[in-house]
Amino acid sequence: MLDDIFDYVEHIRERPVWQPIPDEVRAHFRAAAPHAPTELAAVHDEFMRYILPFATGNTHPGFMGWVHGGGNVPGMLAEMLAAGLNANLGGRDHAPIEVERQIVQWMRQFFGFPETASGLFVTGTSMANLLGVLVARTAALGVGARRYGIAAGQPRLTAYASAATHGCVAQAMDISGLGTGSLRVIPINRHQQIDLDALEQAIAADRRAGFTPFLVVGTAGTVDVGAIDDLAGLARIAAREKLWFHIDGAYGALAILAPDIAPRLDGIACADSIALDFHKWAQVPYDAGFILVRDGTLHRDTFASPAAYLRRETRGLAAGSSWPCDLGPDLSRGFRALKTWFTLKVHGTEAIGAVISRTCALARDLERKVIATPKLELLAPVALNIVCFRYRGDDADRLNSNIVADLHESGIVAPSTTMIDGRLAIRAAIVNHRTSECDIDALIKATVAFGDAQLRSCAA
Ligand SMILES: Cc1ncc(COP(=O)(O)O)c(C=O)c1O
Numbered sequence: 001m002l003d004d005i006f007d008y009v010e011h012i013r014e015r016p017v018w019q020p021i022p023d024e025v026r027a028h029f030r031a032a033a034p035h036a037p038t039e040l041a042a043v044h045d046e047f048m049r050y051i052l053p054f055a056t057g058n059t060h061p062g063f064m065g066w067v068h069g070g071g072n073v074p075g076m077l078a079e080m081l082a083a084g085l086n087a088n089l090g091g092r093d094h095a096p097i098e099v100e101r102q103i104v105q106w107m108r109q110f111f112g113f114p115e116t117a118s119g120l121f122v123t124g125t126s127m128a129n130l131l132g133v134l135v136a137r138t139a140a141l142g143v144g145a146r147r148y149g150i151a152a153g154q155p156r157l158t159a160y161a162s163a164a165t166h167g168c169v170a171q172a173m174d175i176s177g178l179g180t181g182s183l184r185v186i187p188i189n190r191h192q193q194i195d196l197d198a199l200e201q202a203i204a205a206d207r208r209a210g211f212t213p214f215l216v217v218g219t220a221g222t223v224d225v226g227a228i229d230d231l232a233g234l235a236r237i238a239a240r241e242k243l244w245f246h247i248d249g250a251y252g253a254l255a256i257l258a259p260d261i262a263p264r265l266d267g268i269a270c271a272d273s274i275a276l277d278f279h280k281w282a283q284v285p286y287d288a289g290f291i292l293v294r295d296g297t298l299h300r301d302t303f304a305s306p307a308a309y310l311r312r313e314t315r316g317l318a319a320g321s322s323w324p325c326d327l328g329p330d331l332s333r334g335f336r337a338l339k340t341w342f343t344l345k346v347h348g349t350e351a352i353g354a355v356i357s358r359t360c361a362l363a364r365d366l367e368r369k370v371i372a373t374p375k376l377e378l379l380a381p382v383a384l385n386i387v388c389f390r391y392r393g394d395d396a397d398r399l400n401s402n403i404v405a406d407l408h409e410s411g412i413v414a415p416s417t418t419m420i421d422g423r424l425a426i427r428a429a430i431v432n433h434r435t436s437e438c439d440i441d442a443l444i445k446a447t448v449a450f451g452d453a454q455l456r457s458c459a460a
Contacts, residue, residue, distance in 0.1 A: 016411020091323025128275030221252020226384030232267030
């Protein structure tokens with residue numbers, strides 16, 4: 001099994017990025033639950049035939065869709081070790097929790113947070129943003145809201161985020177009971193950053209109307225184009241207005257490791273909470289989301305739920321309080337920290353920073369090549385590692401969505417799509433450490449070839 005997966009990773013470039021699942025393969029997953037045992041080797045053989053060839057493809061250098069990291073081998077091996085230990089990181093006194101605590105400590109140092117800051121591994125930034133909203137809710141309403149809810153007699157809380165903010169922030173408002181209608185969507189400037197004047201006006205209007213502004217969410221690396229909000233400007237407004245300042249740094253926050261990009265995160269050290277993913281730019285295998293909270297006490301007050309069966313002791317296995325289960329909704333938690341620890345230690349933070357810088361350089365290379373190709377059109381300025389462009393033509397939305405499907409089915413490259421100013425864009429997010437200039441060239445070449453073919457088939 002190890003040999004096969006090493007071969008897979010080593011020879012990933014020779015495979016298609018993605019291929020459609022044939023009907024007979026899909027049918028394989030409709031079989032009834034197995035009553036009798038099957039040889040491990042036979043199950044592995046099924047994996048090799050029916051699963052491995054039809055994966056997402058984000059280990060492949062030609063994968064450029066959404067925001068997917070490429071994974072890495074030490075992280076993969078660490079995942080096996082973690083499964084062997086079968087550690088549960090909800091709580092108790094054992095070394096795996098010390099590993100998670102060490103990463104929390106490293107994150108405090110990366111982002112200039114105090115020793116009293118807390119941190120927690122979660123699935124991904126969608127969950128980390130939800131936790132951030134919940135801690136902000138406690139800051140605004142006190143712990144009483146946990147007991148009595150947020151309905152009767154409470155101030156009507158309002159939050160603020162730009163129109164370019166990821167949808168999971170609105171979802172966090174929904175799940176936290178505050179309602180998506182309480183999230184004010186602030187316009188963006190031409191760099192797709194939150195418009196600070198519009199933000200101040202919205203806050204003032206809400207105060208006049210009797211609302212209680214409580215939270216502002218900034219983004220470090222927007223999902224569509226990779227814009228970084230003016231975090232220092234947001235920090236100033238949050239401090240003046242006494243708002244919780246949360247940063248969605250899903251992939252952009254770790255650019256703190258890239259010396260050429262880190263200055264653009266100026267202000268991140270002033271955040272009250274930061275959500276980020278190690279499974280994106282840091283290439284840790286899925287999933288490895290993380291939240292860092294400046295006020296560790298408030299973080300604990302938001303989630304800690306004492307129970308007799310989780311009693312803490314001063315010695316024995318039940319020592320070592322506080323436990324990670326005090327910082328989030330999960331009691332059973334896997335050892336996500338180990339694959340992150342291995343990745344950071346084996347490669348070192350300098351190498352991870354270099355990957356981040358290099359993917360941004362590749363995005364600038366792609367931008368230049370798009371501009372130099374008359375049949376293509378750039379749809380947004382390239383701020384970080386995401387390039388939005390399209391093939392020129394009539395009915396361009398349909399044309400370009402067909403081109404992207406053709407690209408996927410060709411197995412050459414896999415960008416995704418998004419809408420920029422109401423126009424469908426081919427969106428290439430360069431995240432994978434294996435991506436190189438030849439993949440950028442392949443994207444340009446294949447886009448033009450499929451665009452030409454689409455036009456020919458329309459004309460025929
Ligand atoms: C800016 C931003 N926020 C949040 C998310 C959601 O992160 P996750 O998929 O890890 O939940 C993403 C995902 O790409 C993102 O780009």
